[in-house]
Amino acid sequence: MPRFAANLTMMFNEHAFPERFQAAAAAGFPAVEYLFPYDFPAGLIAEKLSAAGLKQALFNLPSGDWAKGERGLAALPERRQEFRQSVKQAIDYGRVIGTPLLHMMAGIASPDDLAAQTAYRDALAFAADAAGAEGIGLVIEPINGRDMPGYFLDDFDRAVEIITGLDRANLKLQFDIYHRQIMRGDVLAALEAMMPLIGHVQIASVPKRNEPGTGELDDFRVLRELDRLGYEGYVGCEYRPAGETTAGLDWRTRI
Ligand SMILES: O=C(O)C(=O)[C@H](O)CO
Numbered sequence: 001m002p003r004f005a006a007n008l009t010m011m012f013n014e015h016a017f018p019e020r021f022q023a024a025a026a027a028g029f030p031a032v033e034y035l036f037p038y039d040f041p042a043g044l045i046a047e048k049l050s051a052a053g054l055k056q057a058l059f060n061l062p063s064g065d066w067a068k069g070e071r072g073l074a075a076l077p078e079r080r081q082e083f084r085q086s087v088k089q090a091i092d093y094g095r096v097i098g099t100p101l102l103h104m105m106a107g108i109a110s111p112d113d114l115a116a117q118t119a120y121r122d123a124l125a126f127a128a129d130a131a132g133a134e135g136i137g138l139v140i141e142p143i144n145g146r147d148m149p150g151y152f153l154d155d156f157d158r159a160v161e162i163i164t165g166l167d168r169a170n171l172k173l174q175f176d177i178y179h180r181q182i183m184r185g186d187v188l189a190a191l192e193a194m195m196p197l198i199g200h201v202q203i204a205s206v207p208k209r210n211e212p213g214t215g216e217l218d219d220f221r222v223l224r225e226l227d228r229l230g231y232e233g234y235v236g237c238e239y240r241p242a243g244e245t246t247a248g249l250d251w252r253t254r255i
């Protein structure tokens with residue numbers, strides 16, 4: 001059975017963010033992930049984690065002005081300085097919180113834009129090297145265009161090609177089963193082919209992004225396949241509970 005990390009951005013929204021750590025631990029999760037810790041001091045997050053006896057699985061680099069629709073800075077050449085500052089901030093937080101992984105979002109830009117392509121590869125190499133110097137891994141995640149229209153990294157094969165081309169030991173793929181099913185399907189074959197490059201996995205049902213086992217895919221079969229393939233990382237539960245978070249957790253007993 002895979003080890004699960006509760007995604008505190010989507011789950012346990014019945015509680016204020018700092019209280020979600022305790023709620024996740026009480027519900028039996030060994031680890032957590034979330035989009036951003038930056039509204040709180042890193043020390044407070046580290047305290048909440050340790051008081052709840054949880055491990056940190058991953059969080060994202062600062063990704064621009066989320067409320068205004070920004071979804072990362074890496075592929076935006078005109079934001080290079082700000083991007084580099086964001087890498088520093090993420091690593092400072094990562095050091096205090098003790099994260100093994102950071103997720104770098106690409107931003108809204110055309111995948112065909114040459115300047116965006118160059119900026120993205122440059123940003124990725126910079127962030128991977130900076131994170132690597134602290135013993136932290138970096139992941140990138142293809143995201144489907146229905147949830148995130150215009151997102152630069154909208155293709156799994158391109159992500160693999162970029163990761164392979166940059167050839168950094170700490171640079172890996174974030175394989176979100178929900179996005180893969182929407183973008184291309186063929187989930188089991190892709191997991192098998194990409195497993196050597198996969199650094200983190202996330203799951204939600206398709207199409208509603210609710211609890212695993214409530215959508216079109218046999219999520220339990222996919223989770224068993226992760227075990228068979230020897231995946232040892234966390235599986236982030238990046239889903240929106242259909243009702244109250246704990247009331248919907250019985251899917252974990254059905255794998
Ligand atoms: O949306 C997702 O699937 C993610 O994992 C990102 O971190 C945030 O959008």
Ligand SMILES: [Mg+2]
Nearest residue numbers: 141176202238
């Ligand atoms: Mg995801």
